[in-house]
Amino acid sequence: MSSETVTDVLRSRIENGRFETWLISSTGRSLAFATNTRRALLILSTEEGDPGERAVEPGAEGLSDGFVLSNGQHDAYPDRDTVLLGEAFRVVEHIVGTGLWPADARRVVDR
Numbered sequence: 001m002s003s004e005t006v007t008d009v010l011r012s013r014i015e016n017g018r019f020e021t022w023l024i025s026s027t028g029r030s031l032a033f034a035t036n037t038r039r040a041l042l043i044l045s046t047e048e049g050d051p052g053e054r055a056v057e058p059g060a061e062g063l064s065d066g067f068v069l070s071n072g073q074h075d076a077y078p079d080r081d082t083v084l085l086g087e088a089f090r091v092v093e094h095i096v097g098t099g100l101w102p103a104d105a106r107r108v109v110d111r
Contacts, residue, residue, distance in 0.1 A: 003097030007089045020070045023096065031095055033088065034075075036066035040088030041077055044095060051110035055083045055091055058106060 001009060001023065013021055014037060023031040032043040045052035057080055065076035083091070087105075094102040101107055 001096060003093045006092055006096045010089065010092065018070070019068050023092070025099075029099075031092065033092060034067050034069060035085060035088065036064055036068075038066075038085060039064050039077075039079065039082040040085055041067065041082050042088055042091060044101070053101070053107045053109045053111075054081065055088065056081055056106050056108050057083050057087075 006023070010021060010033060013019075014035060019035050019037070021033045023033070028047050030045050030048075032041070032045070034041045040055075042055040043052045044054075060079035060082075062079045063076050064079055064082060065074070067075040067077060069075065091102060091105050094100070094105075
């Protein structure tokens, strides 16, 4: 998938009620994307079992629910551990296009 099409694919999946997407590269890296249509949880992992790095919004207050995973699980996350959907699309496009986080994206390394 290209960086030019990834947002359209994610939007289409969301419109069809599929709120969790895994983008997996040929090198074994994976990018998990889960949304409640307002905010998104993004986790970039280098291999299976790697806790990875996640996009965050430090200082954001509150808790957002409505994250429905593909296994039917319903989750809620602190807003500081997620990003607004538009920012999530920007970050995903950059990672898919370059393999790297945008320089200005805030993230936490959980390794």
